[in-house]
Amino acid sequence: MTTPSLIAADWGTTNFRLFLYDEAGQVIARHAANIGLKNLGVLSFEQALLSVLKGDFAGLEHLPFLLSGMVGSRQGWVEAPYAACPASLQTLADGLVKAPSELDVAIVPGLFAESPGTGLLNVMRGEETQIFGILQSDPSDGFFVLPGTHSKWALVRGGKVESFSTHMTGEMFQVLKAHSILGLLMENSTDNEEVFLKGVERGMYNRAFLSVIFSVRTEALFNHIAPEHLATYLSGILIGAEIVAELERHGKSPVRLVGDGALVDLYEKALAFAGFTDVTRFDGNAASESGLWAIHKLRSSK
Amino acid sequence: MTTPSLIAADWGTTNFRLFLYDEAGQVIARHAANIGLKNLGVLSFEQALLSVLKGDFAGLEHLPFLLSGMVGSRQGWVEAPYAACPASLQTLADGLVKAPSELDVAIVPGLFAESPGTGLLNVMRGEETQIFGILQSDPSDGFFVLPGTHSKWALVRGGKVESFSTHMTGEMFQVLKAHSILGLLMENSTDNEEVFLKGVERGMYNRAFLSVIFSVRTEALFNHIAPEHLATYLSGILIGAEIVAELERHGKSPVRLVGDGALVDLYEKALAFAGFTDVTRFDGNAASESGLWAIHKLRSSK
Incomplete structure (x- = not known):
């Protein structure tokens, strides 16, 4: 006992x-x-x-x-x-x-840490x-990715958290869906991998963030994306924007991906799409x- | 009569x-x-x-x-x-x-138009x-900038609107201020040009949008920016992010800036900061x- x-x-x-x-x-x-x-x-x-x-x-x-x-x-x-x-x-x-x-x-x-190269402060x-x-x-060195309301990308060296950055990805998704014009046309969300990855691609390769998110509205207005797939498209754009920013700083380093459930599934798909070949999942x-x-x-x- | x-x-x-x-x-x-x-x-x-x-x-x-x-x-x-x-x-x-x-x-x-180079649709x-x-x-050719909830940058050639793009700058400011953690620490907003331009600079030179906006929180947590200046700092980041995206596409072309009041004043300051030397204002x-x-x-x- x-x-x-x-x-x-x-x-x-x-x-x-x-x-x-x-x-x-x-x-x-x-x-x-x-x-x-x-x-x-x-x-x-x-x-x-x-x-x-x-x-x-x-x-x-x-x-x-x-x-x-x-x-x-x-x-x-x-x-x-x-x-x-x-x-x-x-x-x-x-x-x-x-x-x-x-x-x-x-x-x-x-x-707290200064995020590398930017002078911006971060907290976790x-x-x-x-x-x-x-x-x-x-205990090995490397990057940790912790998706969430405020996603963290942390670099560990010699058993220490050396630096990290924050992305307001989860909160941005929630406020845009609930409180912006982008949520108006969304209906009964269902997942769709193709639409999600289209979002990831656009979030990665179009760095005009405030502009690319408006495509959630126009793709719906012109019936390119079905109302029930708009939320997954938006989440793809946001996760793509997060990943490309880290990719530019650190390249396609091995990452340990920490968390649970559907959100981490999405990050796993998006990281694979972005070319990260060494991703290990850990339960949050x-x-x-x-x-x-x-x-x-x-x-x-x- | x-x-x-x-x-x-x-x-x-x-x-x-x-x-x-x-x-x-x-x-x-x-x-x-x-x-x-x-x-x-x-x-x-x-x-x-x-x-x-x-x-x-x-x-x-x-x-x-x-x-x-x-x-x-x-x-x-x-x-x-x-x-x-x-x-x-x-x-x-x-x-x-x-x-x-x-x-x-x-x-x-x-x-409607495809925004140049991105394949994204836009509407006005x-x-x-x-x-x-x-x-x-x-009637001369050139760029029109129309700040607002959904800012427009339109290119006119030969008396026609040839193409344009949209930035959700105004709406983003409103939803983040009213519905995100970034609004929590804001108090009795007052303008401050220095803080505004600090935001513009960070929005322009840090392209990790979802990350740079989180600095609205951390600059407050560490008392670098006073609570009454956080809103102007956020607006600077957003306008800076809009301007740099257009700057990358079109360079520092002459622009006609269309609108009224305090918002257009901010854009005029931000465009000057970004190096646009030929900006003409028009009443909306x-x-x-x-x-x-x-x-x-x-x-x-x-």
């Missing part, structure tokens, strides 16, 4: 995933809940966390808690200031911040934990689980 | 501007009303038009009406199908469509009338007035 030793969570704006570890670092229970930062309602962070300690998690309030993600932002439970890149696993352990609570809660800091929260989670089993939840335990161990060993 | 001979309007999604002409084509009365397509409510187009025939326009229902803009779109009063480029003033007169009404209402067609409604309005007094309302009359005369002379 195993003994519970740590409760950890990836706690973001939308998602919340809770993990229970035994003393050897094996995850013995998991729970997902609808308490992302934007869904907290009147609950405090502590109340929200206690509210999910049910089932396998019941009666374990005495355990240490370790949280990563937007819960450590200025709008979160307590701010865990961004640590500077290059950053190691030790940087994250050193930057842990205790939450103001009766519970024993530590929050993982985010990272949650992805750093996933990257170090994957590095536990595969497993990466968080592994990263949170690695940070916990490093803290405990001090 | 002058005799009223024509009522014309530029009738768009948001704006509605009504003009009354005497027999010589002089505008003798003007009226602006809040009956853009999105504000019609339960009114039919005919009811809305009749509702604004007050004051100088009272009792003139018997005159011919000529309308340009989104009123001729599929969501408008009646669809006036897009005419193909290259298109002349005659093309517009030939493409007039009568509205289903007791009134004598004709609607100006929009234009209303801007074609403004361009031909300006050509009445200045005057351009519409002149274009509508020119179409009317051509139709009447048949």
Whole structure:
């Protein structure tokens, strides 16, 4: 029989995933809940966390808690200031911040970096934990691609996150679909690989971004793309624009692609289309689980 | 004393501007009303038009009406199908469509074109009338820039609109400000030329569009740009991205800049920053007035 030793969570704006570890670092229970930062309602962070300690998690309030993600932002439970890149696993352990609570809660800091060559600042929260989670089993140098609301492309060298950039690909898709003229003609979205890759191609080879997205409207007006395929066309344009920008900076380097579900399928197709021949997929939840335990161990060993 | 001979309007999604002409084509009365397509409510187009025939326009229902803009779109009063480029003033007169009404209402067609070198389709409604309005007094070849929700860059040769492209610059600004994370940190916007031009520069020289816009958030997080200047910074990035795309296609050609108010001031600054040395401004309302009359005369002379 195993003994519970740590409760950890990836706690973001939308998602919340809770993990229970035994003393050897094996995850013995998991729970997902609808308490992302934007869904907290009147609950405090502590109340929200206690509210999910049910089932396998019941009666374990005495355990240490370790949280990563937007819960450590200025709008979160307590701010865990961004640590500077290059950053190691030790940087994250050193930057842990205790939450103001009766519970024993530590929050993982985010990272900030200048994106290479541009002088633009970038920030991440949650992805750093996933990257170090994957590095536990595969410590080699290289690029990590973490698709999402704000996609990250991170370069790891010598066990450190050296630099990274952000693309607002997921959020752009959502706001254009819900709030712009481009969403007006979209109907009952269904996937279509050919239309998706047409979007990827146009997003890659037409760098006039504000212009190429308008083709979502005109391709519909002239019946070139069916209403139910317009969303997949738009997603192709956006993912293509993201990929070509990184391609120009880094070439077709091997990449580790981190995440889950249909979104990562799309990135896999788009990366293949763009000529990336060395793409390895990693499960996003497993990466968080592994990263949170690695940070916990490093803290405990001090 | 002058005799009223024509009522014309530029009738768009948001704006509605009504003009009354005497027999010589002089505008003798003007009226602006809040009956853009999105504000019609339960009114039919005919009811809305009749509702604004007050004051100088009272009792003139018997005159011919000529309308340009989104009123001729599929969501408008009646669809006036897009005419193909290259298109002349005659093309517009030939493409007039009568509205289903007791009134004598004709609607100006929009234009469509393949944007040069990309194969992407583009459409305009209303801007074609403004361009031909300006050509009445200045018929020379060259580029027209019409900033707005969907900015247009049109090339005129030999009295015809030969091709044009669209940039969703204005709409992108609105949706990102109102509906994305970039708007969250914005406060009480005030203009700041230095910050605006910093945005223009970054929009021009960093082609990773989805990445450079994220700097609106990070420049705020790290207190590099004050909350009240974030909106002007974002508008700079977007206008810079639009200008550099056209610069790559056409170089720093002379441009005629068409429109009104603060938006055109911004474009004038950004174009100067980008190195366009030959920029001439034209008033947007005057351009519409002149274009509508020119179409009317051509139709009447048949």
